[in-house]
Amino acid sequence: PPSRLPVALSANAYEVVIGRGLLPRAGGLLAPHLPSRRVAIVSDAAVAALHLPTLRAGLAEAGFEIRAEVTVPPGEGSKRLPMLEEVLEAILAAGADRGTAVIALGGGVVGDLAGFAAAVALRGLPFVQIPTTLLAQVDSSVGGKTGVNLRAGKNLAGAFHQPRIVLADTDALSTLPARELRAGWGEVAKHGLLQGPLWDWCEAQGPAAMAGDPDALRHAVLESCRLKAGVVVADEKEEAAEGGRALLNLGHTFAHALEAECGYDGSLLHGEAVAVGLGLAASLSARLGHCAQEWPGRVMEHLAAVGLPARLGDLPRGFSAEALIGRMRKDKKVRDGAMRFVLMRGAGGAFTTSDVPPEVVAALLRDEG
Ligand code: NAD
Numbered sequence: 059p060p061s062r063l064p065v066a067l068s069a070n071a072y073e074v075v076i077g078r079g080l081l082p083r084a085g086g087l088l089a090p091h092l093p094s095r096r097v098a099i100v101s102d103a104a105v106a107a108l109h110l111p112t113l114r115a116g117l118a119e120a121g122f123e124i125r126a127e128v129t130v131p132p133g134e135g136s137k138r139l140p141m142l143e144e145v146l147e148a149i150l151a152a153g154a155d156r157g158t159a160v161i162a163l164g165g166g167v168v169g170d171l172a173g174f175a176a177a178v179a180l181r182g183l184p185f186v187q188i189p190t191t192l193l194a195q196v197d198s199s200v201g202g203k204t205g206v207n208l209r210a211g212k213n214l215a216g217a218f219h220q221p222r223i224v225l226a227d228t229d230a231l232s233t234l235p236a237r238e239l240r241a242g243w244g245e246v247a248k249h250g251l252l253q254g255p256l257w258d259w260c261e262a263q264g265p266a267a268m269a270g271d272p273d274a275l276r277h278a279v280l281e282s283c284r285l286k287a288g289v290v291v292a293d294e295k296e297e298a299a300e301g302g303r304a305l306l307n308l309g310h311t312f313a314h315a316l317e318a319e320c321g322y323d324g325s326l327l328h329g330e331a332v333a334v335g336l337g338l339a340a341s342l343s344a345r346l347g348h349c350a351q352e353w354p355g356r357v358m359e360h361l362a363a364v365g366l367p368a369r370l371g372d373l374p375r376g377f378s379a380e381a382l383i384g385r386m387r388k389d390k391k392v393r394d395g396a397m398r399f400v401l402m403r404g405a406g407g408a409f410t411t412s413d414v415p416p417e418v419v420a421a422l423l424r425d426e427g
């Protein structure tokens with residue numbers, strides 16, 4: 059039987075269902091959580107070709123009526139306002155009413171776009187996440203953040219809109235390109251470092267998970283969602299001044315700077331940037347004396363063992379320390395130009411701080427680059 063993880067938000071509690079063979083049973087799994095059996099499915103062309111027929115059959119079995127199927131081109135380029143408009147028009151042209159649920163079948167791009175559409179269509183339709191990438195199963199499908207990118211920056215238009223239920227079918231991961239699977243592990247490793255015991259498990263089982271072991275994948279998704287759900291429940295709207303949801307940004311101050319330097323051209327996947335960011339965050343923590351000197355090596359060794367880039371030098375291009383620091387000072391969460399980092403005292407001991415001398419960061423980036 060699948061694992062069921064409760065996400066105990068005060069206003070709307072929901073479950074993340076994790077396991078194999080969920081798509082063929084989707085109708086029966088969703089029905090108790092939705093107001094009607096009318097749905098609109100949003101997917102991307104690559105995922106739809108592989109998994110939409112299975113979802114259709116699983117919904118039909120439980121008497122669902124698919125009012126609309128909207129398929130967007132794969133890739134980050136679909137997370138834009140014109141595509142939001144397309145999705146909204148298609149859903150409403152198909153006669154969606156307040157009881158029609160929007161189902162996102164796909165990775166984080168589809169989840170963020172479809173979730174935003176569900177948040178604003180008729181001022182809010184029931185929403186279902188069926189994440190098909192490891193990144194979406196361990197990260198983006200839980201937490202309720204939805205949105206699109208603007209020219210001014212990534213994810214700058216959006217809404218909090220929690221799903222009624224999340225179905226994480228680990229079988230869907232078998233068709234995921236290996237590089238995308240590994241990128242999702244960047245977030246799993248992050249969750250491991252935030253949680254503690256999960257880090258030890260990652261070191262032991264990460265390579266098996268990357269080889270497709272279904273039990274390892276289920277455990278990685280379940281424990282990642284448990285960690286993320288706990289953080290989200292404690293700080294639903296990202297309002298905590300210290301800690302809270304901000305801890306989920308471990309490795310991300312560096313990652314966002316790397317992604318921005320690459321111009322989001324697809325050459326560097328988010329999870330790859332996060333992996334390098336985790337190595338740098340561990341190194342920075344060690345340099346500042348917050349954690350034992352063994353941590354940077356341990357983190358990088360694990361990332362390399364699962365096939366992720368672990369240090370700046372593993373990336374196909376170079377980066378200037380000054381340019382990266384310039385980016386970090388402009389991060390959207392930065393106030394008054396002070397770079398904000400999540401640092402670690404060890405696995406399970408992360409904390410947020412702006413008390414990091416820029417010259418230490420510059421020296422680190424030069425030494426590691
Ligand atoms: P993605 O949705 O672009 O998917 C990656 C690629 O894999 C796409 O080409 C897609 O077509 C393909 N794909 C997806 N599932 C597949 C499958 N089962 N088999 C074969 N191919 C498959 O990217 P992603 O990494 O899943 O998500 C990245 C997005 O998530 C970013 O836009 C990011 O901002 C967002 N995100 C959101 C949150 C949040 O809290 N809402 C958190 C983290 C990331």
Ligand code: ZN
Nearest residue numbers: 245310328332
């Ligand atoms: Zn991330």
